[in-house]
Amino acid sequence: MLAWGLPCALVAACAASSSPVILYQGADRPDDEATLGPPPPSDYNFGPMRREIDTDGDHRTDRIEYVSDGKVIGVGEDTNHDGKIDRYQKLMNGAILEEIRDTNYDGVLDVRSVDTDNDGKLDKDIQLVAPLNGQPLPSPPPIPQPKK
Secondary structure, three states: OEEEOOOOOOOOOOOOOOOOEOEOOOOOOOOOHHHHOOOOEHHHOOOOOEEEEOOOOOOOOOEEEEEEOOEEEEEEEOOOOOOOOOEEEEEEOOEEEEEEEOOOOOOOOOEEEEOOOOOOOOOEEEEOOOOOOOOOEOOOOOOOOOOO
């Protein structure tokens, strides 16, 4: 089952990289946190185009692919098959740059993992504190650029 999403609110699109990052309830996710889990953080800037996929045939979305210019730039997944998205990954050319997870499946994204040495492996976890109470998330460390 494959469906294309509709354009979403400009909340994510307006989030500047220097502004605080918040987890939000966007227009493309009206009141569905109870059924789909937490939305992606605003600094993931996934944009409006998405494919909702049922990978296991249970008639529930368990994978969301965010698409820009025909390429998948992000993925949301239900890793424990409870019907709620609990992990988001930011991608570039198919490689995972960063991910954020709900590690205890309570509906709160609580750990951000980043690749600090640009080797293609997530090697640093950042514990997030109460991200859904309106407080900004800590900004991830800058991704190092490859040496020329």
